[in-house]
Amino acid sequence: MGIVLGPNRYGKAEVRLVRVVREDAVRHEITDLNVSIALSGDLAATHLVGDNANVLPTDTMRGIVYSFAREWPVGEIEEFALRLARHLVAAYAPVHTARVRVHAYPWERITAANGPHPHAWSRGAGTRYAGVVCGPDGTQVVSGLEDVTVLKSTGSEFHGFLTDRYTTLRPTDDRILATSVQARWRHAGVAADWGASFARARATLLRVFADTHSLALQQTLYAMGEAVLAEQNGLVEARFALPNKHHFLVDLSPYGQDNPGEVYHAADRPYGLIEGTVLRDDAAPALAELPW
Missing domain, CATH: 3.10.270.10 (Urate Oxidase;)
Structure with a gap:
C-alpha cells in the first residue's frame, strides 16, 4: 500500500x-x-x-x-x-x-x-x-451576502415536530423568527450587471422573509431561494446557512406579572442552524473548487 x-x-x-x-x-x-x-x-x-x-x-x-x-x-x-x-x-x-x-x-x-x-x-x-x-474546467462566479440580521415579531409558527422523552420544546403558533442570513447564488455565466443583480437578489430575500408566513425556517429558506432563482434567469443555484436566533418568552410570574408576548430573552447559543440548497433542475453542476 x-x-x-x-x-x-x-x-x-x-x-x-x-x-x-x-x-x-x-x-x-x-x-x-x-x-x-x-x-x-x-x-x-x-x-x-x-x-x-x-x-x-x-x-x-x-x-x-x-x-x-x-x-x-x-x-x-x-x-x-x-x-x-x-x-x-x-x-x-x-x-x-x-x-x-x-x-x-x-x-x-x-x-x-x-x-x-x-x-x-x-x-x-x-x-x-x-x-x-x-x-x-471553466470559470464560474458566485455572489452573495452574509451577516444580514432579520427578524419578524409574528407570522411564524413551529409545531407538529417529532417528540420523545427528551423533548421539552412546546409547539407554538406565534413566535419571533430571527436569523442572520448567509446566502450565495451561482451565476449561469461570467458576464452580468453584477451590481443590479446583487441589489435585486438582496431585495428579494428580504421581501420573501417578511412576506412568508413561516411554519418552519426551512420553509422560509426554500421560499427565499425559489424567489431569487425565479426572478433572475441568470442565476442557477442558491445556498443558504440560516442560524435560528432564538427568542424565549420570559416567565414573569415570580414578579406577579403576566407576559402577553412582550418580554423575551434573546439567546445567542446554542442555536439551530438551517442549511439548504435550491437549484434549477437542469443546472450544470458547480465546479469542485467554486468558493461557496
Missing part, C-alpha cells in the same frame, strides 16, 4: 484593501475589501521534496491585489475577482486553478449639516460576497 499526495492548494488569505477614489479635493468614494486567493496546480514538488520552483510566493499574491486595485478601478467585486483569477492562471504556468474570494464591507455617508458628507462614513450592515474559480 502506497502513500500519495492528495488534493492541495495554497494562497494568501484575507488581504485587507481600502481603495479611495478622490473625485475632487472634497468628494471621495470608498471601497473596503477582504480578498483571499487560493491556487492549485503543479505543486507536488514543494510538498514532497521542498522544491519551490513552481511556487508563487503568497506575498506576491498580496502585491497583485494591491497593484490591481491601483491600476484599474475596483468596480464590482465579481469583476475584480474575475480579473485576479484570470491573471493568476494565465501568468503562471504551474497554476492550473485559481480561486478568489472577496468580501465587501459597506460604508454609508454620514448625514452632516448640509446633507450626506463628501468624505465621512459610518459602517453599514451586512457584507457583500463574491467568489470566482478559474481553471481547466
Whole structure:
C-alpha cells in the first residue's frame, strides 16, 4: 500500500484593501475589501521534496491585489475577482486553478449639516460576497451576502415536530423568527450587471422573509431561494446557512406579572442552524473548487 499526495492548494488569505477614489479635493468614494486567493496546480514538488520552483510566493499574491486595485478601478467585486483569477492562471504556468474570494464591507455617508458628507462614513450592515474559480474546467462566479440580521415579531409558527422523552420544546403558533442570513447564488455565466443583480437578489430575500408566513425556517429558506432563482434567469443555484436566533418568552410570574408576548430573552447559543440548497433542475453542476 502506497502513500500519495492528495488534493492541495495554497494562497494568501484575507488581504485587507481600502481603495479611495478622490473625485475632487472634497468628494471621495470608498471601497473596503477582504480578498483571499487560493491556487492549485503543479505543486507536488514543494510538498514532497521542498522544491519551490513552481511556487508563487503568497506575498506576491498580496502585491497583485494591491497593484490591481491601483491600476484599474475596483468596480464590482465579481469583476475584480474575475480579473485576479484570470491573471493568476494565465501568468503562471504551474497554476492550473485559481480561486478568489472577496468580501465587501459597506460604508454609508454620514448625514452632516448640509446633507450626506463628501468624505465621512459610518459602517453599514451586512457584507457583500463574491467568489470566482478559474481553471481547466471553466470559470464560474458566485455572489452573495452574509451577516444580514432579520427578524419578524409574528407570522411564524413551529409545531407538529417529532417528540420523545427528551423533548421539552412546546409547539407554538406565534413566535419571533430571527436569523442572520448567509446566502450565495451561482451565476449561469461570467458576464452580468453584477451590481443590479446583487441589489435585486438582496431585495428579494428580504421581501420573501417578511412576506412568508413561516411554519418552519426551512420553509422560509426554500421560499427565499425559489424567489431569487425565479426572478433572475441568470442565476442557477442558491445556498443558504440560516442560524435560528432564538427568542424565549420570559416567565414573569415570580414578579406577579403576566407576559402577553412582550418580554423575551434573546439567546445567542446554542442555536439551530438551517442549511439548504435550491437549484434549477437542469443546472450544470458547480465546479469542485467554486468558493461557496
